[in-house]
Amino acid sequence: MRKMLDIQKKLVPDLVQVLQKRYDILHRIRVSGTVGRRTLAASVDLTERTLRAELDLLRAQGLLEAGTAGMTLSDAGKRLLEEMEPLVKEMFGLADLEEAVRAKFGLKQVVIVPGDSDDSDDVKRELGRAGSRVLRHVLTPGDVVAVMGGSTMARLAAHLSVPSPLRDNWFVPARGGLGESVDYQANTIAAELAKRTGARYRMLHVPDHLSEEAYQSIMQEPNVREVVDMIRSARIVVHGIGDATAMARRRKLDADTVQEILRDGALAEAFGYYFDREGAVVHRMATAGLRLEDIEAAESVIGVAGGHSKGEAIAAVMRFGHDDVLVTDEAAAQEALRHA
Known part of the structure; x- marks a missing residue:
């Protein structure tokens, strides 16, 4: 070509x-x-x-x-x-950029859309569309798909379509999400994905962050335990990536905890875990839902994030080494390579 x-x-x-x-x-x-x-x-x-x-x-x-x-x-x-x-990717040089990012971080696949999500809502929509195509291609009958919350995940859900109903599939929230805007909660996104594909879904009605005592107590509830077990069996995980400071504040962590996270060198947030620039986990909170060992065991982990401001955070999470596919935009890809 x-x-x-x-x-x-x-x-x-x-x-x-x-x-x-x-x-x-x-x-x-x-x-x-x-x-x-x-x-x-x-x-x-x-x-x-x-x-x-x-x-x-x-x-x-x-x-x-x-x-x-x-x-x-x-x-x-x-x-x-x-x-x-x-x-078109060959014409714009995006194919070379995709290969450079794929090779640098050892990924199976990288999909890059033109532009910068920080500057354009149109690029954000294209990012969601590209993420939905990747998810559609990896879905197989009977899959359990765990999805995180956030605006990028909401755009992905809005674009997902399949040729025939996925009646044997399940969409589940990757973790509790109460406290975020309802539109961007993982529960809402799991339900929307199920509605658009004819699949089934379960919800996890628990706060995003729990004290250790509250976590141990809530995990004794049979209904919660059943949903959590399904979440932790997910074959596919779809997640966004955020700046550590912005995500800590969005999740309404107290000021002392935010300062502790930053002192530990946290740069990025994904799956509810905070990563330093080398991709090491430096902070986690007790939460019902996916654990790191569940992400490591999942067969397909898809990260979807864009905007030049997230380039360094994307590089940090990719260094963690458990994503199979990255869907991003041109500006974020260039920044991620620069920080790599």
């Missing part, structure tokens, strides 16, 4: 430019869902006259549908975009 692209760039450079322009148009419409021509023209930096000609061609090819609210992708357009992604 690369050799063919190099030949095309030399012999027919305008062909590559046209391909990239039309891909940008289709991609922008997919990200927006439905978009008017004026807004679209501004986002792809084309005049309305030039864009009108391109849209007419794409619509004649059956790739677009026009409605009163604007342009949307047809099913054929959505399929074409997915088929084009390997080619």
Whole structure:
């Protein structure tokens, strides 16, 4: 594929430019869902006259549908975009970046979307879409999937779709989540994933952090124990990655605990554990749900996180060494490599 692209760039450079322009148009419409021509023209930096000609061609090819609210992708357009992604990654140099990150951290697979999630909600949505595709590809009948909470996981859930219902599958929260925004709780995300796939789900109605005494007590409850046992048997784990300070405060840890975590060198948070820059666990809180040994035993661990501000945190969690797949964006990938 690369050799063919190099030949095309030399012999027919305008062909590559046209391909990239039309891909940008289709991609922008997919990200927006439905978009008017004026807004679209501004986002792809084309005049309305030039864009009108391109849209007419794409619509004649059956790739677009026009409605009163604007342009949307047809099913054929959505399929074409997915088929084009390997080619476009070669054009943008993302394939090389994916391989560099994969090799540096010893991962099975790395998927990178263009852009920076810190600067664009569109990139955040693409990150969720890419994460949902990875999850869809690793799902097999009968799987138990444990999912963490957070805004990235919520976007992943919003994009997951399967060709037929997964009636034998279970989605479960990786840990308790009371105390976070309801939309971003692991319970909510597990339920949404189940609804979108026709699978089943269980909820874990316990606080995210517990005292040791409360933890020992709550684990004696048969209903809690049953859900926790299912969570700890998960074949697939899907999680986000956060900055240690931001996550500690979001989880409403007291100031003394936050200072203790930072003194210990915590840089990143994932699965409810705090990691230093070398990927060592420096802090954990008693919580019902996944333990490190359960993550190590899972067959597929998928990390989904983006934004240049998370690059160093992503590098720290990847050094921990138990992720199989990383889904991230271009800016975070470059930062992760820089800190590696």
